[in-house]
Amino acid sequence: GAAPSRTIGLLMSGSPLRLQVWRALLQVPEGQVRSYTQLAQAAGAPHAVRAVASCVAANAIAYLIPCHRVIRANAQFGEYRWGPLTKRALLGLELARHSG
Numbered sequence: 001g002a003a004p005s006r007t008i009g010l011l012m013s014g015s016p017l018r019l020q021v022w023r024a025l026l027q028v029p030e031g032q033v034r035s036y037t038q039l040a041q042a043a044g045a046p047h048a049v050r051a052v053a054s055c056v057a058a059n060a061i062a063y064l065i066p067c068h069r070v071i072r073a074n075a076q077f078g079e080y081r082w083g084p085l086t087k088r089a090l091l092g093l094e095l096a097r098h099s100g
Contacts, residue, residue: 010064014055020044021055028069031098033091035073057081063090 012022024042028034034042040052059067062082068090072078080087 008064010061012065014058017043017045017048017051018055018058021052022059022065025056025059025065025067025069028066029098030066031091031094033069033071036070037073039070066090069094 012019014022020043021039024039027042028039036049036053036056037046039056040046040049043052043055045052056067056070057079059065059081062068068080068087070078077084077087
């Protein structure tokens with residue numbers, strides 16, 4: 001549960017949009033969520049919400065690039081590559097660490 005003692009470097013490879021989306025995901029604070037629309041705006045692609053969702057789905061290192069922090073605009077969790085229970089568990093763990 002503790003933060004790493006040193007910075008973890010990532011070499012990310014992808015299209016310019018994917019890299020923008022993944023950088024935006026890294027800016028979402030632990031224990032918080034964003035809608036796909038909010039993420040698209042943060043990534044500088046406000047009219048490309050569906051493309052942004054595809055970029056989120058293409059993330060293969062989900063805990064390091066926290067795609068579990070993205071939900072639908074109607075507050076539903078939506079699909080998650082590693083299953084809905086994993087997504088709920090990750091969000092619950094983060095919320096527990098940052099509440100109180």
